[in-house]
Amino acid sequence: MSAQTNFYNRFSFLYPLVDVFLKPQKEKFFNEINQLPYGNLLEIGVGNGSHFPLYKNHKITGIEISSSMLNVAKKNATNEIELFQMNGEELEFAENSFNYVVLSHVIAVADQPEKLLMQCHNVLKPGGKLLILNHFTPNNWLKYLDRIFNLGSGLFHLKSLFYIEDIKAMEQFKLEKEIALKPLSYFKILTFSKP
Numbered sequence: 622m623s624a625q626t627n628f629y630n631r632f633s634f635l636y637p638l639v640d641v642f643l644k645p646q647k648e649k650f651f652n653e654i655n656q657l658p659y660g661n662l663l664e665i666g667v668g669n670g671s672h673f674p675l676y677k678n679h680k681i682t683g684i685e686i687s688s689s690m691l692n693v694a695k696k697n698a699t700n701e702i703e704l705f706q707m708n709g710e711e712l713e714f715a716e717n718s719f720n721y722v723v724l725s726h727v728i729a730v731a732d733q734p735e736k737l738l739m740q741c742h743n744v745l746k747p748g749g750k751l752l753i754l755n756h757f758t759p760n761n762w763l764k765y766l767d768r769i770f771n772l773g774s775g776l777f778h779l780k781s782l783f784y785i786e787d788i789k790a791m792e793q794f795k796l797e798k799e800i801a802l803k804p805l806s807y808f809k810i811l812t813f814s815k816p
């Protein structure tokens with residue numbers, strides 16, 4: 622088991638505190654997702670699934686690597702949501718199976734984001750969309766704060782300093798839409814398509 626999975630197994634009980642902070646941006650994110658035509662959607666790293674009620678319009682499959690997080694997610698899921706314990710870096714789904722793949726605060730946490738994004742590409746149908754909600758180090762004064770936080774962010778198994786351009790696998794996707802969230806545009810919703 623990786624140190625990161627161990628971390629989420631041990632601290633899943635504290636995640637509702639993080640959720641309080643993330644709730645407003647998740648509402649915007651899932652509202653965007655609900656505008657898309659009905660489709661087969663895979664969410665990777667569902668966490669505790671507290672956001673499941675925000676899904677209104679798709680067939681949802683969720684995966685999570687941490688058993689503790691997944692156990693809470695199962696309690697938050699309806700019968701229509703299929704959940705599996707699985708590593709997003711080694712997906713067990715067939716190629717071209719999903720219309721949408723969702724990553725909410727997962728890419729800066731994953732051990733191997735390159736592998737994760739390759740897998741997202743593999744399971745997406747051509748024309749399918751990758752939807753990402755995350756923090757992104759901006760090109761303004763906030764990058765200095767990010768550099769400072771980065772010294773300690775490893776303790777929480779996340780990369781505070783995070784540039785999506787550094788992930789080569791992203792070159793396979795086409796950026797379709799970018800929504801900068803207030804305040805300070807540090808958090809963004811990015812929609813990519815698989816050509």
Ligand SMILES: C[S@@+](CC[C@H](N)C(=O)[O-])C[C@H]1O[C@@H](n2cnc3c(N)ncnc32)[C@H](O)[C@@H]1O
Pocket residue numbers: 626629643665666667668669684685686687690707708709710724725726727730731732737
């Ligand atoms: C910061 S939490 C985000 C949870 C949820 N998506 C949210 O937005 O609240 C990151 C989650 O991703 C999971 N995770 C990290 N790497 C993963 C991987 N390779 N495969 C599946 N889940 C992963 C962690 O266990 C954790 O539950």
